[in-house]
Amino acid sequence: MNDLSNSPAFELHQLASVGRLLTGIVHEINSPLGSVLCNNDVLERSLAMLGELLADPRPESIEKARRMVDTCRTLASVDKIACERIRSVIRGLKTFSRLDANELRRVDLNQQLQDTLKLTQAEFRRRIVVDTEWGELPEVECYPQMLNQVFLNLLVNAGQAIEGEGKVTVRTALEGECAHVSIADNGRGMTPVQQANAFRAGFTTKPLGEGTGLGLSIAKEIVEEKHGGTIRFESEPGRGTTFHIRIPIRQGASRCECERA
Secondary structure: OOOHHHOHHHHHHHHHHHHHHHHHHHHHHHHHHHHHHHHHHHHHHHHHHHHHHHOOOOHHHHHHHHHHHHHHHHHHHHHHHHHHHHHHHHHHHHHHOOOOOOOOEEEOHHHHHHHHHHHHHHHHOOOEEEEEEOOOOOOEEEOHHHHHHHHHHHHHHHHHOOOOOEEEEEEEEEEOOEEEEEEEEOOOOOOHHHHHHOOOOOOOOOOOOOOOOOHHHHHHHHHHHHOOOEEEEEEEOOOEEEEEEEEEOOOOOOHHHHHHO
16 A cells, blocks of 8 residues: 555645645734734733822722723733634644654544634635534544545635635534544535546646645545545535545444445
8 A cells, every 4th residue: 555645646735735725824823913912012001001000099090090901801812812713723734734644543533623624714714604513423543644634625625616605514423433524515516527537636627726636536545545434425516515534433444334335
């Protein structure tokens, strides 16, 4: 079996995926960071004034100091939200870029998907609503970095298939000894010709420079050859596409069951 994590095609597609999202990710971090810096400047000036007010025993000064303390609390709350937003984006990047791709690990697949979804916020912005339905799953034995690559590719494809506003739905469920992940969009769907060629290496419906034509072929190889699972889809022109990924809970134990699903 080929080691996908060290293959030029895998590395090329991973770099292309991150590069495509990089501008948006920088914006996702830069906006809350700018808010924190602005609030910090206000806090510094407020604290300096607060020291002067507390040294003044007059009632009006004490009341003004109380109002200023309330303002500082509000700014601190806003900063906390901004920092959580930055941390969530960084967590998604760290999960996606782990270097232990060659190691099987047991992971919370729902959490892996949630972390990957945070990376797509830059791609989706407010244009796309994401609905999620998380099933109860045991820890899944897998190569997390590789599956994150599959999830990111399918999510970005779903967003790009939607012109204007739309919806992407992500669901997970336990099916026997397999974890079932479905990623659906209400975008333009695929024609019969596109469906027939979807997993063929080099085939892409995207404009030059936007698609490598490797995403779905690598996803199929990761899911089926590396994990013994299955990846299928259903699509209708003008109505959208749904991808179904099934991964055995334990590697080597349930391949046939996933193949029958």
